[in-house]
Amino acid sequence: MLDEFLESKVVVDLVSPYVCLGKLTRYDEHYLELKNADFHDLRDTDTTRELYVADSAATGIKRNRKRVLIRRTEVVAISRIEDVVDE
Numbered sequence: 001m002l003d004e005f006l007e008s009k010v011v012v013d014l015v016s017p018y019v020c021l022g023k024l025t026r027y028d029e030h031y032l033e034l035k036n037a038d039f040h041d042l043r044d045t046d047t048t049r050e051l052y053v054a055d056s057a058a059t060g061i062k063r064n065r066k067r068v069l070i071r072r073t074e075v076v077a078i079s080r081i082e083d084v085v086d087e
Helices: 049-059
Strands: 009-014 018-027 031-041 065-071 075-080
Touching: 009 031, 009 049, 018 049, 018 065
Parallel strands: none
Antiparallel strands: 009 018, 009 075, 018 031, 031 065
16 A cells, blocks of 8 residues: 555655645655655654644655654554645
8 A cells, every 4th residue: 555655755754743845755564755855853842743744745855864764663654745625
């Protein structure tokens, strides 16, 4: 099922107060690999997760990692950044 997200820019919502945006390049049973990613700690801003993601979808991903591995057990949701709505 994740194959449809490969090589796409995605938003990965995590159980922790983090969100990660980037290009999904690989995955296995344990990890997702994102390249040119923005790994963002929501405690560092006054904005909500939804607003941060919508702003990033509108203005572009603010890359702070060349590569990041995310444990799949930490993932709540994954979606293409183009599927983000700000309504």
